[in-house]
Amino acid sequence: MPPRDPRVSEPGTRGPAVLPVAPIPVGSVVDYAAVRLIKKEVGEELTDLLRAKSGLSGAAQEQQGRHLINRQVALWSDAEAVRRGAATSAAEDAAIAQAVFDLQFRAGRLQAHLDNVLVENIFINGYVDVWLDFTDGRRVKVPQVADSDEELRELLRDLARRTTGQSERSLSTADPFLALRLSDGSRLQAVIDVTPGTYVTIRRHSMRHADLPELVSRGMLDSTLEQFLRACVRAEKNIMVVGGQAAGKTTLLRALLREVDPDERFATLETEYELFAHENGYHRQVVPMEARESNGEFVAGSAAGEITLMDLMYRALRMTLTRIVVGEVRGPEIVAMLQAMTNGAGGNLCTLHAIHPSVVFDRIAELYLLAQANMSESLAYRQSANGLDFIVFVASIDETKIGGHRHRFLSHVLEVTGVGEGGRPETNQIFGPRPEWAEPRGVPLMVPRCINDLRRVGFDANLLAAPGGAWGAALPLLVQESSL
Structure with missing residues (x-):
């Protein structure tokens, strides 16, 4: 430690x-x-x-x-x-x-926790019940940050008024939800009235400017996978980063962006800024775009003032960009994202929430069907097969409840190779776990079809011949993975 x-x-x-x-x-x-x-x-x-x-x-x-x-x-x-x-x-x-x-x-009594770099999440379940998640996996109850529910709500309203770069957000019976990006980049979501008290979740960004070597040092991936992903980005492959909630998808996406040339012109599209590519002091041609919530009014049946990720996507396609990066696709913007991957230049990146690599294409199809009329499951599968090059899955194993640690790591890299049986996308598992060795982390399993594209940007294909990758030993878990 x-x-x-x-x-x-x-x-x-x-x-x-x-x-x-x-x-x-x-x-x-x-x-x-x-x-x-x-x-x-x-x-x-x-x-x-x-x-x-x-x-x-x-x-x-x-x-x-x-x-x-x-x-x-x-x-x-x-x-x-x-x-x-x-x-x-x-x-x-x-x-x-x-x-x-x-x-x-600043943020009143919350500020102490926002200043603590070891704090990962802040949970307020009513003003008297405050908890912190730490980067080592501990969850600790701490003293209250307000003396009444109304004082907590007033603090949230003050934060909303002072938040720079965004329109004023209210918090009232008429509008019981509040989403904010705080000055340090943390993401705040508050809910009132539909809950017994004021409930607040603050998601911290402890690794705002992470790169792949830093993730290697933290055990999220080994040097073999680091070099493979670096080559994928430089070879302009379309990559979707997938994983569960708080697995580290955004952190990995930030690190992948650091492999994009500093003078390459690309856009980041987000509901709230979390990638910070325009603030990392490295990239010089970033076009950061942030969605905007409605002001609460409706005109001709549409939410006034609302700008969605879908709206941003169509504008970004007209800005002479080499890549489009979507912080997280969670709705109809998946359609435009895959269209951009299919029709435009390569190298686009995004994240998607999914609990296992096997459900990724069904999640994409689900979002397609929710998007609009004339969208079908077969279209979702076809555009996924034609647009995506790689799916990278970020897994986590939490053993804190039995005295261990929380582990985040890359477990799978799937190469999308085209339309397969039944119209579903077909994949090759390039990196994956080795349960027979009690190794849940992704290690080399096979050579991708596009290996020559990766070799042209400097990747050493011989690295994929080492079955255990660059790991010196299996991940030390209290409950070992099993092939059974």
Whole structure:
């Protein structure tokens, strides 16, 4: 296990602060009733200031806010000293100031968990029930992040108002769902009214700029599969990354994108930005496109202001792109995606949710049938067979409940070779598990038909001759895989 980063708090404690406001000391008991009152005063003063000085940048607003917070905390400290008969401590004042800053400009008590790089997911099941998922597989209950359900909802509304690059999102009885991309790239989904309280899920992105070597170092794949996938991207093969929820599909897609030439022009189409190719400091010709929810109104039976992935797909096809990358196909955009793979240049990439490689084509057919009239299962199979080159499956095995670890790894690489028996796509299993060796991870099984295309971009075909790949030993599981 790597040494603990001293900048990262232990589960359940306050995390690192945003400079220059001092961090809340570990173990401090913060009076959040006082924090809310001070935040209200600061908010009113800041609103008046912004009216007088319109156009202040976000950084300038925070600087002004720090000044106002310090002044209001000093006033609170003087009043509290009179009430108590003793002065407040410097640590208490600093903790109050940090809490007000977080509530005014960031995510309130949630901010500590967003700052903790070891936190993978945040779950709020009503304001009193807060849980964190850590990258090592632990799930830990932590103190509440609000003192009432209404306070939690107000925090969510504040986050919605401050979210940059998106239209204001409401959270009310009329619109009980809220989806946001937070400033750090985390994805937030909140639900009210149709649940007993306010329920929130925040999905973190701990590996925003991952590349294939980093995934090798983390045990997600070996160097043989790394070189194979690198060649697939460089040979402009159409690749669909498939797996279950939270298996690591998006992380792998980010890593595959790092194999695209930095000056190649491609688009990323997403419901919320999660690939971050336009922010990775590597690619220079990315056209990032993000879908947009409706403003809640309907005009002529259609949701006003809504822009779907399907809408983005058709616009992207007109922008002189070499590739189109869809963060996740989950609806009718699958039709346009496969049309782009069939009719345009190669090298397109996307992800799809499926629990096993054997159900991928049925999932595609299901989405086709839900898309619109004149779409059929046979058409879905035919376009899949003609458009896809490879399907890469990301698997996970969670042994945390029996004292083990959660393992994420690539288990299958299927080469799509055309239309087979019964009209279904036919595949070759290039990489797959070896249950007879108790090895669930993908190792070389055969040579793909397109091997010469891969060799032309530098792939060494001899790597596929090693039956165990580059793994030194089978995956260490508490419950071993079996061929039975």
